[in-house]
Amino acid sequence: MNNQLNNIPEKYRNFIQLSDISTRYRKFSKGQYIEYTQFNEFLDFFEDQDRLSRVMLQGVGIVCGFKPELTYSNKKLNSIKLSQGVAVTTDGDLLTLNNTSKVSEELYVSDLKTISIDSKEYTHFKKYDNFKVNYPAFYDENGGQIELWELATVQEATSDFQPVANFSNLEDQYLILYLESYEKEVKPCRGVDCDNHGIQQIRNLKVLVTNEQGADYILQKDRIQPHPLFIEDILGSVKQERVILERLIQEKGIETRFSYADLKNMYADVLERNGYGELVFRKIYEISKMFGLPVADHLTFKSVLEECLNLPFGFQYAYDVVKDLTATYSEIIKLLPKTFTKCLPDFASFPKHMMLGKLNSETQLDSSRHQFYNSPVLDDEKAMHKVKILISRFNLQIQNFKYPNRHIEVIGSDIPIEAESAIKITPSQKSEFLGNKAIPFYYRITDNFLKVWDFNKVRTPAFRNNVGYNSGLFSQESYVRKPLGFNIDRAPFYNIEGHQGMHYQDAFDQIKKIRDEQQLGFDIMLLSFKELLKNKDLSKAYFNEYIDKYSGLEHKHGVAKGGTFIMVYDHIGRDEVIVADFSLPYICCTPKLKINLSLPNTTICAKAEKIPFTVFPFNGIVTANVDSDLDGGVELVDGLYFFNPASVSQELHNQLISFNVNGKPTDCTVTVITEPQVRIVVEKVDIPESDSTATVVKFKITGEHFMNYQYSWDFLDNGSQVIQNPDSKGFVTHTFNNLSPRKIPNIKVKVIGGGCEQDVSLENWYEENPIIIKGIVFEKGGDCCEGRVPK
Incomplete structure (x- = not known):
């Protein structure tokens, strides 16, 4: 408060009532003579409190x-x-x-x-x-x-x-x-x-x-109105260019012999075109300046990236950290529209006026129009606090980035190369929010870094409960130190780290061992820049042939569940070491495993209970072949897969749903049907003629998908069921023998389909045809009054 008062320019003091605040008043006594100063003091106190409540507790x-x-x-x-x-x-x-x-x-x-x-x-x-x-x-x-x-x-x-x-x-x-x-x-x-x-x-x-x-x-x-949102194009998204491996083959041909240098140049070229994240730095600088926060120096960061790109491996992490910084920027600009919050509004900013903007403004957010700057007490989402935390994370991501080294004898080079010696697989998420993911191992872990990684944990001791490569520096909880031993249903991705620079066979064996021991659903491939002659190892392939045949390889420093983790190795000095890694979103091209998937039923009611899948291999990952915005009904419960018809999106009802195991298609299909909503009416009744005792009744069935159901009829209302399904036009015909008009049975129909049932009852369906007398003929000379019977 004192800062607010001290910052009021002298020429404004006479116009701002809150420049001098009354902090007390007197209660009046009976018979007391009241001076005008005492009474004004009373008024001033409550008016000042009223004004302060608006400004400090509501907003301006x-x-x-x-x-x-x-x-x-x-x-x-x-x-x-x-x-x-x-x-x-x-x-x-x-x-x-x-x-x-x-x-x-x-x-x-x-x-x-x-x-x-x-x-x-x-x-x-x-x-x-x-x-x-x-x-x-x-x-x-x-x-x-x-x-x-x-x-x-x-x-x-x-x-x-x-x-x-x-x-x-x-x-x-x-x-x-x-x-x-x-x-x-x-x-x-x-x-x-x-x-x-x-x-x-x-x-x-x-x-x-x-x-x-x-x-x-x-x-x-005005010291309140300036806001990052008014900076031109500040909300414009920044996208990092992808590194597309297939271009190597497309541009240079499949016969070209490639090396790690070709891969490194692809990443270096993308980063150079991107200015090593310069645009993101500029935008974060403008935002930070508005909030009075510092930003790390871009030139220093660029130098670190260039050093990383000089190494024979680990260069992909230079690309990763710029991608991470871009993700942090994206989180910031999503929160910016909610950051019109002021804890201590400057009293002299607009004490007696309000800017309403340009009369004919064409912009959605007019910088000449005052927004509402709410008090922090009304900021339920704590957007301003989150933005400041994210800016701090941005700075610490830059300061704590460390490129991985490993001791290797590099002939003709003075580059010191030493690093971590263990491979680790960490469950992570595919969230758009970086803080929800496992912390990559290319960040140096400090308390300050952990406190800003996930702003949902900033104000609690839970900031140490993040997971990542250097888990020894995190919480002592077992689920933090060994996360693969606990429920990972909500972690559809695995960070795989510590392998680059390691001998390719050692890296493969360690990753395979962890995968098998922890029953993780992904496959592993090795790609060699050198052509493999007479290769019988199906877990290895020639880089050129593999890239040419299988599209979609991307570096994600890990692999998604049901995907393939691919490591590329090359000769560095005297060793063949891992120089890069990629992944495919599907299982590809290692020794073939038998894949099998089945359900107890091929048709099921939308309201039926969930049913179990039978999956082989046991640790296979089951997915439904449906659009990403639809629910295909696959659920993982305690490590077992179930099909839950109740969760299937309505758009998929009455359609064939197919499934994959580990990204591979299977023959398993199911159709979810809704409860029958059919209508059954009596279309026609043929009354028996002459000596016949047969009454023929024709029924008409209508309703969506009426042909998909089975119809069980109880024609005589005696519990005896007869299966009789309609023809393509919806007609069912039934013959009643010796049907008495005085005792017409109620007809009951049970409509059945995939566990769904509908009961239909037909009552008062029979209408006896009236006897029409056209005339009466009497005997000659007789009439109806003489007891004679007409002919």
Whole structure:
């Protein structure tokens, strides 16, 4: 608070009520004579507390509304319509548009106002002179007032106003809401009558217009409004160019003999075109400058990357760290729109005015319009804090990057090469948020680094519960030190680290041993730059042939579940060592394993219970062949795979769903059907004629997918079931023998499909045909009244 008061320029102090805060007041006693200073002290205390509560506990700026709309008539500007809104100045004034609702009948009592309005339409303007107040924000260094015009409605305009149609280029001007505040001596106190004596506090809400120079001048004095979001293209995404191995073959031909130098040059070229992350550094620098935070030096970082790129292996990690920095930047810009938060707003920034922006602005976020800077107490997501943590992480990623070395005798080179000696596989995630992933081993681990890696753990002791290569520096918890021994259902990726620079066979054997012991679902391949003659080892292949045949290899310093981890080796000095690694998202081309997958049913109801898969190999990874945004129903429960029809996306109902094991297709399919919704009606009843006793009834079945179901009929309502399915048009015909019209049975139908059932009951379906008497013939000479029977 003291900093806020000390930072108030002297010329603003008379205009800012919060520049001098009343911190106490007196309670009045019965019969006490009250001095005006005591009573004013009482008012000042509660008004100051009210203002401070708004500024410190709620926020400052435009809360909502105050949107200008230009209206035209015959292509001429007719008026400016300003919507109702709410704003809070840095001096705690609450601003809303108002109209006079009741004119005061007393000379020195103010009129009553109403804020129950949707908008105000301003049709007139005049030159505005701030001589009554001399508000500092409106005056330049030479004491001259900036260009200002006052707007008025038809009701407010006096004779010195003119129509806005006469204002040239009004669309290019800037709108200001200004609370004109000053004191006015109402009436001198003479004799004993001082009832109306006092200093009236004038508060006139003005809508003003200024030009671009005036708006710029006002904003230059504003210490709150500057924000990274107003920097041009600051939210533009930065994407790192991919390294596509296939281009080696495409550009130089499959007969070309390649080496680690060719791979290294591909990564070096991409990083050079990317400026070694220079664009990300520039953007982070601009953001950090706004928040008063330092940023690591890019030139120093570039030198470290160039040193890494001079090594025969480990050069891929130079690419990785730039990719990580880009990911951190992406997280920052996603949070930036939520970072309009101020803990201690500068009281002198806009104490009596509010910038409403350019009248005809074409930008979604106008830098000349005040945003709402909420108090940290209302910042539920702690966006500002997260951005600052991420900027700290960005700096520490740069400072703590270390390229891996391993002791190798490199003939003709003085490069010292020493490094880690153990291979480690760490479960990780494919999250867009870097903090959710395992910490790569090319970062030097410190407490400060761990505290900023995942900002969800910053304020808790859990910051040591991250996982990564150097787990000995993390928490002592077993699930942190040995994460593969615990549930990894939510970790679909494995970081594989510590192998580059190691002899290729040792690296292969160690990774295979860990994979087999921990039952991890991925495969391993070795690629040699040297052509392999008479090679019978199916876990090895010639680099050129493999790259030409299988597309999609990418370096991810690990492999996804169900993928293939590929290591490339070359002669470095006297050894054949791993110089690079890649992965494929599918199992590819090692000795073939029998793959099998089955389900107990091929059709299942959407509301049925989950059913188990039978998977071979046992540790195989089951996936559904469906679009990524759809749920194919595969669930992993305690290490076993189940098919859950209830979780299958509705778009997949009544469609064939197929499955893969370890990325390979299988013959296993299932169709999820919904509960039958069919309609059965009696289409026609043929009454028996002459000596026949057969009543033939024709039923009509309609409804979606009605042909997919089985129909079990109880025609006589006696529990006896008959399976009878409809023809392609939905008709079913049944013959009743000796059907008595006096005793028509209810017909019950059970519609069955994939575990789903629907019960249909047909009642009162029979209508007896009436007997129509066309005429009666009597015997000759007789009639109906003489007891004779007609013929």
